[in-house]
Amino acid sequence: MAPPHGDKSAEVKEEAAAAVSSVDNRPISTILFIVAMQTEALPLVKKFQLTEDLNSVFPKGVPWVRFYGKYKGLTVNIVCPGKDPSLGVDGVGTVSASLVTYASVQALKPDLIINAGTAGGFGAKGASIGDVFISSEVAFHDRRIPIPVFDIYGVGSRKAFATPNLLKELNLKVGKLSTGDSLDMSPMDEASIIANDATIKDMEGAAVAYVADLLKVPAIFLKAVTDVVDGDKPTPEEFLENLVAVTAALDQTATQVVDYISGKCLVEL
Secondary structure (H helix, E strand, O other): OOOOHHHHHHHHHHHHHHHHHHHHOOEOOEEEEEOOOHHHHHHHHHHOOOEEOOOOOOOOOOOOEEEEEEEOOEEEEEEEOOEOOOOOOEOOOHHHHHHHHHHHHHHHOOOEEEEEEEEEEOHHHOOOOOOEEEEEEEEEOOOOOOOOOHHHHHHOOEEOOOOHHHHHHHOOEEEEEEEOOOOOOOHHHHHHHHHOOOOEEEOOHHHHHHHHHHOOOOEEEEEEEEEEOOOOOOHHHHHHHHHHHHHHHHHHHHHHHHHHHOOOEHHHO
16 A cells, blocks of 8 residues: 555655765765856966866867866866857856856866855955855845845855854855946945945856856855955956955865865765
8 A cells, every 4th residue: 555645755754864964974976166267267276286178078169267177185176158159258258157057066076166266355344455254044035026025035045055064164255146247336236235235246256156057056155355345445456456366365265175075075064
């Protein structure tokens, strides 16, 4: 005699929970870094002694770049959107971030995604040039859809994968991250960022989070502050002025994060 439907449903839920638990208790073996700019990525490539993949796992013709190798028992992949074929600039923004995250997860099957990069910070929320934050939550600030439920979808708020032990060990700053496709900040963007209670803003994080959530891969977000958005200097000027030095701070923290992850399971983070 078949068990009642309710019992079967409970059984399926228990099996699913057990499957998730087994994954969480398995040592992390493959890490995927999603990094928007090659300037941000190359110090890490050098640190981890990675090799560029010349026989790309990605579709023919796309500019996406992958570096890979072994570091302290981990398979480390760093993927960048590469240079725009027409203009030669880095493929920053949410569209490129979504595409490379999806393609990389499909091809590389990572245990953990790390979206590492630079960001603007808000002095009023305690951010300073060179600070490296790990994001507790991510959301969009430029997807305004003033229709019930669609408005919530537009903001797209998602929790980052919780890493309490990592935070304690490395003493990292924590803050909410808000994502949009513009480097500047319009008054409407600012209102949304305030509503998101964000300490830092970038152009990729929430897009990476969306794909990671869709494909059920845990993701964390490391963001180093290049410019104080509510400060006196123009954002583009301050960003370019501090990019190289702040990338060095990001490199150092990302290395510490990977060193900590080595040999651990997801539940130990």
